[in-house]
Amino acid sequence: ILNVEQSPQSLHVQEGDSTNFTCSFPSSNFYALHWYRWETAKSPEALFVMTLNGDEKKKGRISATLNTKEGYSYLYIKGSQPEDSATYLCAASVSGYALNFGKGTSLLVTP
Amino acid sequence: ETGVTQTPRHLVMGMTNKKSLKCEQHLGHNAMYWYKQSAKKPLELMFVYSLEERVENNSVPSRFSPECPNSSHLFLHLHTLQPEDSALYLCASSQLTGAGELFFGEGSRLTVL
Numbered sequence: 717i718l719n720v721e722q723s724p725q726s727l728h729v730q731e732g733d734s735t736n737f738t739c740s741f742p743s744s745n746f747y748a749l750h751w752y753r754w755e756t757a758k759s760p761e762a763l764f765v766m767t768l769n770g771d772e773k774k775k776g777r778i779s780a781t782l783n784t785k786e787g788y789s790y791l792y793i794k795g796s797q798p799e800d801s802a803t804y805l806c807a808a809s810v811s812g813y814a815l816n817f818g819k820g821t822s823l824l825v826t827p
Numbered sequence: 828e829t830g831v832t833q834t835p836r837h838l839v840m841g842m843t844n845k846k847s848l849k850c851e852q853h854l855g856h857n858a859m860y861w862y863k864q865s866a867k868k869p870l871e872l873m874f875v876y877s878l879e880e881r882v883e884n885n886s887v888p889s890r891f892s893p894e895c896p897n898s899s900h901l902f903l904h905l906h907t908l909q910p911e912d913s914a915l916y917l918c919a920s921s922q923l924t925g926a927g928e929l930f931f932g933e934g935s936r937l938t939v940l
Contacts, residue, residue, distance in 0.1 A: 814872055
């Protein structure tokens with residue numbers, strides 16, 4: 717089982733603030749890194765899947781970077797909105813099957 | 828609507844009951860998964876099926892028994908569970924195992940009395 721760590725555990729920002737979270741994972745035998753957003757009473761939804769060192773992906777105001785050599789990924793949210801409030805999950809894989817999740821970062825954006 | 832449907836959404840059972848959770852995906856994916864979400868713990872992978880064949884069993888107790896009769900359906904049969912098995916059970920599917928993004932159902936909330 718892969719140890720995936722996420723920080724911070726929770727975050728409370730004001731509308732319009734930009735924020736970022738960290739995901740760290742063992743760098744040896746890395747295969748893929750996933751980010752998911754999980755809103756209350758809904759199902760987790762994929763944001764990004766990254767496999768290459770140096771990968772940067774963007775979807776609207778949300779972007780992510782990947783460093784496989786040092787074993788970390790950052791998720792950035794620019795100009796946070798209340799609808800961004802959710803738990804953000806990071807998951808890493810070192811094989812073709814097992815995707816190991818971190819505990820998540822819970823984000824609350826208040827107007 | 829993710830294309831992955833789980834039933835029932837809520838289940839309460841006694842320790843001697845036998846029940847099943849059902850998952851159905853309408854996405855034409857080849858892989859299906861069961862995950863367990865307990866309070867204050869990360870999502871834990873329980874089982875992986877690829878092309879209807881179980882390819883991973885993450886040291887799950889035998890009181891949990893998965894079944895994948897075809898690529899669209901996945902079941903989790905439950906019997907003689909313990910109160911600590913109370914959790915949210917999430918089903919997911921993907922086109923590819925490993926790198927393919929997961930599409931999750933909304934989960935089945937299980938309470939064992």
